[in-house]
Amino acid sequence: MTALGLASPLELLDELKRKVRALQRLQFQVVEIIGALDQQGAAETLGYKDLIEVFKHTLRWDPKVSRRRIKQAQALCPTVTPTGSRIDPALPDVAAAMAEGELSEDHVEVLAEAMAALPAVAEAHVVEYARQHEPRSAKAFCKELAYRLDQDGPEPKDQEPAPSKNVVRRQWRGGRYLLSADLDAETGAKLDALIDPLAKPEPNDPRFAPEREGDALCEVIDLALRAGGNRIHGGERVQLTVTVDYDKLRTAIGTALLDNGEHLPMNQVRKIACDAGIIPTLLGSNSQIYDVGRKTRAINAGLRRVLVARDKGCAFPGCTRPPKHCEAHHIKFWSEGGKTNADNLVLLCRRHHDLAHHSDWQIQMANGRPTFSPPTFIDPTRRPRTNTIHVA
Structure with a gap:
C-alpha cells in the first residue's frame, strides 16, 4: 500500500477493513488457545487456582478481561469428553463467523448472551444480522426476535403477574428539590410524549439534553397547573401510538x-x-398501509401516524431509534417534485437523515417498504437492505 498520507479515503478504509478482519481472526485464535488451556486443566497443572490468576501474571490481563475471554472460549470452542469424544461448540455459527474475521469480541458477547434465551435454530439468523451491523444493533435485533418467538405471552389460564408499583421519591436538599421515579411502561411512555416535544434544542441552544429535559418537566408542571379541570394540550389527552x-x-x-x-x-x-379514541389504520393484503397523500411539503399528524405504523422507528438498517426521535424524509426531494405521501416518505433519525442527504446511500420503496442501497465502498454489489428490527 502507498504511504498513508498519500492514500485516498477509500484506500485507507479498504486497508482498515483488511486490518480489522485480520485482527478479529487473530482474536479468535487467542480464544482457541484459551479454550485448549481450559480443556487441559492448565491452571491446576501450573499450580494456580484458575486461569484468571494465570493470565494475571503471564499476560497482565485484568480479571474482567480474562473472565470475558474464558466465557467466549467455552461458547466457541469444541470440548473433549473424558472418553475422547469431541463435542461441537455451543455456538458453532458464531465461532465460524469470528474465525473468518467477520465478528468482533463485542459481537460475540452480545450473541452469546442472546442465544441463552433463544432456540438453537435462531443462531444462523442472528449471526447473519451481526455480520452486517454493529453490536448494539445486533442486541436490539436479538431482543426483538425473542419477542417475536414468544409474542403470545402466557397462556390465558396462567395467573396474571402482580402489577408493578409506581414509585416516586421526593426530597428537599440545600434549596433544591430532588426527584427520582420508577414507573411502569405505560406511564413512562406518556411522560416521554409530554417531555420530548418541549425538550427539543433551540437554534444555538447551549443546554445539554438533561438540562433541556429538566426545563421541559418544569413546563409540563406549569401546564398542569394552568389546565385546572381541562385536558392538557388543547383540551385533548396526550396521544400514544x-x-x-x-x-x-x-x-x-x-x-x-x-x-x-x-x-x-x-x-x-x-x-x-x-379511555382513548381509536384511530384505525387500514392495512392491505400484504400489510401495506394505504396512501394518504398530501400536496404540501408539511407532514400532518395523520400522515405521520401512518409512517409510524409502517416504519416503527428509524427505517435505516440496524438503527434502533424510536419514532419520537425521527423526522419524515422525502425520498424524492419535495423541491424536485417529490410528493408528500406514504410512498415517498420514510422515518429517519437525525443522524441517518443527514446521511441520506450527504452520502451515496440510496433509498427506494420496495413492496411498500423503504429499502437502502449502501455505497460501493461498503458493499460493491450495493445489495438493498432493510431495518429488520422494525419489520411489521
Whole structure:
C-alpha cells in the first residue's frame, strides 16, 4: 500500500477493513488457545487456582478481561469428553463467523448472551444480522426476535403477574428539590410524549439534553397547573401510538408495541383503549398501509401516524431509534417534485437523515417498504437492505 498520507479515503478504509478482519481472526485464535488451556486443566497443572490468576501474571490481563475471554472460549470452542469424544461448540455459527474475521469480541458477547434465551435454530439468523451491523444493533435485533418467538405471552389460564408499583421519591436538599421515579411502561411512555416535544434544542441552544429535559418537566408542571379541570394540550389527552393486532386486543393475550419500541402487556393496552379514541389504520393484503397523500411539503399528524405504523422507528438498517426521535424524509426531494405521501416518505433519525442527504446511500420503496442501497465502498454489489428490527 502507498504511504498513508498519500492514500485516498477509500484506500485507507479498504486497508482498515483488511486490518480489522485480520485482527478479529487473530482474536479468535487467542480464544482457541484459551479454550485448549481450559480443556487441559492448565491452571491446576501450573499450580494456580484458575486461569484468571494465570493470565494475571503471564499476560497482565485484568480479571474482567480474562473472565470475558474464558466465557467466549467455552461458547466457541469444541470440548473433549473424558472418553475422547469431541463435542461441537455451543455456538458453532458464531465461532465460524469470528474465525473468518467477520465478528468482533463485542459481537460475540452480545450473541452469546442472546442465544441463552433463544432456540438453537435462531443462531444462523442472528449471526447473519451481526455480520452486517454493529453490536448494539445486533442486541436490539436479538431482543426483538425473542419477542417475536414468544409474542403470545402466557397462556390465558396462567395467573396474571402482580402489577408493578409506581414509585416516586421526593426530597428537599440545600434549596433544591430532588426527584427520582420508577414507573411502569405505560406511564413512562406518556411522560416521554409530554417531555420530548418541549425538550427539543433551540437554534444555538447551549443546554445539554438533561438540562433541556429538566426545563421541559418544569413546563409540563406549569401546564398542569394552568389546565385546572381541562385536558392538557388543547383540551385533548396526550396521544400514544400503540400497534396491536385486533384479535390479541379482543382476547387480551400477548403484547402490543408502543411507539418508543417497548412492548406493553395486553391488559394494559385494553385499559388505554377504554379511555382513548381509536384511530384505525387500514392495512392491505400484504400489510401495506394505504396512501394518504398530501400536496404540501408539511407532514400532518395523520400522515405521520401512518409512517409510524409502517416504519416503527428509524427505517435505516440496524438503527434502533424510536419514532419520537425521527423526522419524515422525502425520498424524492419535495423541491424536485417529490410528493408528500406514504410512498415517498420514510422515518429517519437525525443522524441517518443527514446521511441520506450527504452520502451515496440510496433509498427506494420496495413492496411498500423503504429499502437502502449502501455505497460501493461498503458493499460493491450495493445489495438493498432493510431495518429488520422494525419489520411489521
